[in-house]
Amino acid sequence: MSKRHISLKDLANELKVSISTVSRALKNHPDISPELTLKIQKLAADWNYTPNPLAMGLLRQQTKMIGVIVPDIVTHFYASIISGIEEVAKQHGYYIVIASSNESLQKEIESVENLLKSRVEGFIVCLSQETNKYDHFEKLNSNEIPLVFFDRICESLDVPSVVVDGVEATKKITRHFYENGCKRIAYISGPEHLNISKNRKVGYLEGLKECGLKFDPQFLVTCNLSTKDATRATRQLLTNKILPDAIFGLNDTIAFAAMKEIKNQGLKIPDDIALVGFTDEFHSTVVEPSLTSVTHPTFKMGQEAANLFFKCIRNGKGFSEKIELKADLIIRESTLK
Amino acid sequence: MSKRHISLKDLANELKVSISTVSRALKNHPDISPELTLKIQKLAADWNYTPNPLAMGLLRQQTKMIGVIVPDIVTHFYASIISGIEEVAKQHGYYIVIASSNESLQKEIESVENLLKSRVEGFIVCLSQETNKYDHFEKLNSNEIPLVFFDRICESLDVPSVVVDGVEATKKITRHFYENGCKRIAYISGPEHLNISKNRKVGYLEGLKECGLKFDPQFLVTCNLSTKDATRATRQLLTNKILPDAIFGLNDTIAFAAMKEIKNQGLKIPDDIALVGFTDEFHSTVVEPSLTSVTHPTFKMGQEAANLFFKCIRNGKGFSEKIELKADLIIRESTLK
DNA sequence: AAGGATTCCGCAAAGGTTTGCGTTGACAAT
DNA sequence: ATTGTCAACGCAAACCTTTGCGGAATCCTT
Incomplete structure (x- = not known):
C-alpha cells in the first residue's frame, strides 16, 4: 500500500531541514529566507502536500x-x-x-x-x-x-x-379560503406539543375570527405525520354531519393523503372541498388539481x-x-x- | 469555556496513575490488576469518557x-x-x-x-x-x-x-406497451455517453425487435436531464408527422415533464399516449393518471x-x-x- | 578585536491514543 | 545470599501540525 498522503516530515527529510522550518515556509513566515521558502513551497506543490486535518483538529x-x-x-x-x-x-x-x-x-x-x-x-x-x-x-x-x-x-x-411565520401563513390560507367562498374551513394538525402545530392553529383561529367565522371544534383534527394517520384524520372530517368545504393540512404529506381520500369518497376538488398544502413539495405542481400551497424557503x-x-x-x-x-x-x- | 471532553490524561491525573495504565485498563489488559482496572473503568464511566476519534485517526x-x-x-x-x-x-x-x-x-x-x-x-x-x-x-x-x-x-x-439492469427493465417496458396495443413507442433518452442511457436504449431496441416492431429513429430523442430540456424533447416528439402512442423517459424528471407537455397539447394519457417513468419517485402515485414506472431499489x-x-x-x-x-x-x- | 544586533533555523511541547519495551518490587527457588 | 520469575505499572515513540523560545552563525558597530 503506497503512501497516500505526504506530511511535513516527508518534505523536511527530502530537503534536509527541520519540520518547523517547512511549516513556517509554507505560511511565509519572515524567519525563513526567501530562497528556502521558495524551494520548500515548490516541493510542497510538486508533491501535492495538504495539511492533515486530523493533526490540525487535534x-x-x-x-x-x-x-x-x-x-x-x-x-x-x-x-x-x-x-x-x-x-x-x-x-x-x-x-x-x-x-x-x-x-x-x-x-x-x-x-x-x-x-x-x-x-x-x-x-x-x-x-x-x-x-x-x-x-x-x-x-x-x-x-x-x-x-x-x-x-x-x-x-x-x-x-x-x-x-417560518406559521401564524401569518395560516391566516393567509384561512382568508384565501374565505375569499373563495368557503365557510366551513377545516384544519388537519399535527402533534400538539410541536410549535408548528400550535402556531398554525393560532393563525387558523385568528384567521377565522378576522373573517367573522366562528370556530367549530369538529373541523379541527390532529394526526401524527404519517400518510396513514392523515388518511384517517381526513376520513374523520368527511364523516362529520356537516362536511367541511375547505381543508388545509399541516404539511404536504397530510395534504396529499387528504387529496387521495377526498377523491376516493367521490368528492371534487376544489368544487366540493378546497384544499391547501404546506411546504410546497415538487408534487404540488404535478398533481391534479395542482395544489395551492405555502412555499417554504x-x-x-x-x-x-x-x-x-x-x-x-x-x-x-x-x-x-x-x-x-x-x-x-x-x-x-x-x-x- | 468549560472542558467539553475528558481524556485519558484527565483520568490518569485523577487516579495518580500513568496514561498507558488507564488505556490498558479500559481494554481489560491482563497487565493491569483487577482492582485498579475496576477503579479506572468506574471513573471513566462516571466522567463519561469517550476516546477522541481525532487522536485515533491520527x-x-x-x-x-x-x-x-x-x-x-x-x-x-x-x-x-x-x-x-x-x-x-x-x-x-x-x-x-x-x-x-x-x-x-x-x-x-x-x-x-x-x-x-x-x-x-x-x-x-x-x-x-x-x-x-x-x-x-x-x-x-x-x-x-x-x-x-x-x-x-x-x-x-x-x-x-x-x-440496475436497464436492458431488462426497458425490454419489459417495451413489451408492456406492445401488449397494451402500442405500436409507435418513443424513448426520451439522456446524454449518450452515460451507461444508463446506452443500456436502456439497448433494451428498447431489443424489446422492439422481440415485439416485431421496427425501430423508427424519429421516436428516439435525447435531452439533458433538466425539466426544461425534457419538455423540449417531448415537444419534438409531439411535432412529428407521426405521433407516438407510447413514451417512456430515462427517469421520472423526464416522465413528468413529458406528462405536463402531453396534457398541455390536449392529448389524453393513456388513451392517446401511454407513458412510463423510471425510478418511481413518490410522485408517481399521486399524479393523475398515476404513472406506470420502473421501481429502483x-x-x-x-x-x-x-x-x-x-x-x-x-x-x-x-x-x-x-x-x-x-x-x-x-x-x-x-x-x- | 570584542561586543551587540540581526538573520535564520531547530528543539520541544502540546493535543490524545496505542503499544513495545523497560523498570520496579515481591516472592520463590537454588 | 544470590539469582530467577512474574505481576503490575511507567516511559517514550509514533501519528502530524503549530509556535514560543533558544541557539548558532553572520554582520555591523565602535
Whole structure:
C-alpha cells in the first residue's frame, strides 16, 4: 500500500531541514529566507502536500464537523434544507454529519450521543414529532455546545432558531379560503406539543375570527405525520354531519393523503372541498388539481440555520437570535372554485 | 469555556496513575490488576469518557469518512440511496461526507479534490451527466484509494459498481406497451455517453425487435436531464408527422415533464399516449393518471454500494465486483388503455 | 578585536491514543 | 545470599501540525 498522503516530515527529510522550518515556509513566515521558502513551497506543490486535518483538529481541538439531526432525509423539504446548511458550512470549511431521527425521540437521543462521541462541534436540529422532553438538548446547552433549531423548535430552551411565520401563513390560507367562498374551513394538525402545530392553529383561529367565522371544534383534527394517520384524520372530517368545504393540512404529506381520500369518497376538488398544502413539495405542481400551497424557503432556512450556528460559535454562550422567515401562499387550482 | 471532553490524561491525573495504565485498563489488559482496572473503568464511566476519534485517526491513519458524490441531493432517488449508504456506513463506524456535483463535471472534479484533502478514505460516486472523462477517478485508482460507482458508472474503469439492469427493465417496458396495443413507442433518452442511457436504449431496441416492431429513429430523442430540456424533447416528439402512442423517459424528471407537455397539447394519457417513468419517485402515485414506472431499489442500491466499499477496503487493490440489481415494472393508470 | 544586533533555523511541547519495551518490587527457588 | 520469575505499572515513540523560545552563525558597530 503506497503512501497516500505526504506530511511535513516527508518534505523536511527530502530537503534536509527541520519540520518547523517547512511549516513556517509554507505560511511565509519572515524567519525563513526567501530562497528556502521558495524551494520548500515548490516541493510542497510538486508533491501535492495538504495539511492533515486530523493533526490540525487535534491541535486546535476542533473537528470542523456539525451534527445535523432531521426527522427524515428523503423528503425534499429536509433534503433542501440540508443543502442550504451544507453550502454555508462548506464556505466555513466545515462538514456536516447527517443523522435521521426517523421521527423517533429515542433515535434522536441516540443521535445526539453518537454525534457527541464523534466530537461534532455543535448541532443543527429539527425536532422529531415525538420529542416532548428536551434533556438531551439541555445537556448540550449547559455544556456550551452550540445548538440551533430549525422549523420544529423547543420553545422552552433559549437557543437560536429559524422558523417560518406559521401564524401569518395560516391566516393567509384561512382568508384565501374565505375569499373563495368557503365557510366551513377545516384544519388537519399535527402533534400538539410541536410549535408548528400550535402556531398554525393560532393563525387558523385568528384567521377565522378576522373573517367573522366562528370556530367549530369538529373541523379541527390532529394526526401524527404519517400518510396513514392523515388518511384517517381526513376520513374523520368527511364523516362529520356537516362536511367541511375547505381543508388545509399541516404539511404536504397530510395534504396529499387528504387529496387521495377526498377523491376516493367521490368528492371534487376544489368544487366540493378546497384544499391547501404546506411546504410546497415538487408534487404540488404535478398533481391534479395542482395544489395551492405555502412555499417554504427551505434552502434559505438551511443557510440561515448554518449562519446562526457560526454566529453561535463566535459569540459563545448566551447567544440566542431567533429568525422568522415569511412564507408565501402560491395559489393553484385546488382552491379556485 | 468549560472542558467539553475528558481524556485519558484527565483520568490518569485523577487516579495518580500513568496514561498507558488507564488505556490498558479500559481494554481489560491482563497487565493491569483487577482492582485498579475496576477503579479506572468506574471513573471513566462516571466522567463519561469517550476516546477522541481525532487522536485515533491520527494514530491509525484513518478518518473513518467516506466521500459520497451525487449529481444532486434533493431528489428522492439520491436521498434514498444516500440513506442506504449511511446505514451500512454507520454499522462499520464510518461517516459519510456528501458532495453534490450538480450534474457538473467541473464540480465533480473539485469535489474529489476537496474530499481528498479532508482525507476521506475512499469514494462512492454517481457520475454527473456531463462526465465524459475520468482522469480524476483514474488517479484515485492508481493511488489505491477505494472507489465504488453506482447507477451511472464508468465502464472503462475496472472498479466495483452497482447498477440496475436497464436492458431488462426497458425490454419489459417495451413489451408492456406492445401488449397494451402500442405500436409507435418513443424513448426520451439522456446524454449518450452515460451507461444508463446506452443500456436502456439497448433494451428498447431489443424489446422492439422481440415485439416485431421496427425501430423508427424519429421516436428516439435525447435531452439533458433538466425539466426544461425534457419538455423540449417531448415537444419534438409531439411535432412529428407521426405521433407516438407510447413514451417512456430515462427517469421520472423526464416522465413528468413529458406528462405536463402531453396534457398541455390536449392529448389524453393513456388513451392517446401511454407513458412510463423510471425510478418511481413518490410522485408517481399521486399524479393523475398515476404513472406506470420502473421501481429502483434505491435504498438497497445504497446499501450494496457501501458493502462493496468495505469489501474494497478489506480486499485491497484489484477488487472490482459488479452488482446488477433487478428493477420491477409497477403498472399504474398511465399505461392501461 | 570584542561586543551587540540581526538573520535564520531547530528543539520541544502540546493535543490524545496505542503499544513495545523497560523498570520496579515481591516472592520463590537454588 | 544470590539469582530467577512474574505481576503490575511507567516511559517514550509514533501519528502530524503549530509556535514560543533558544541557539548558532553572520554582520555591523565602535
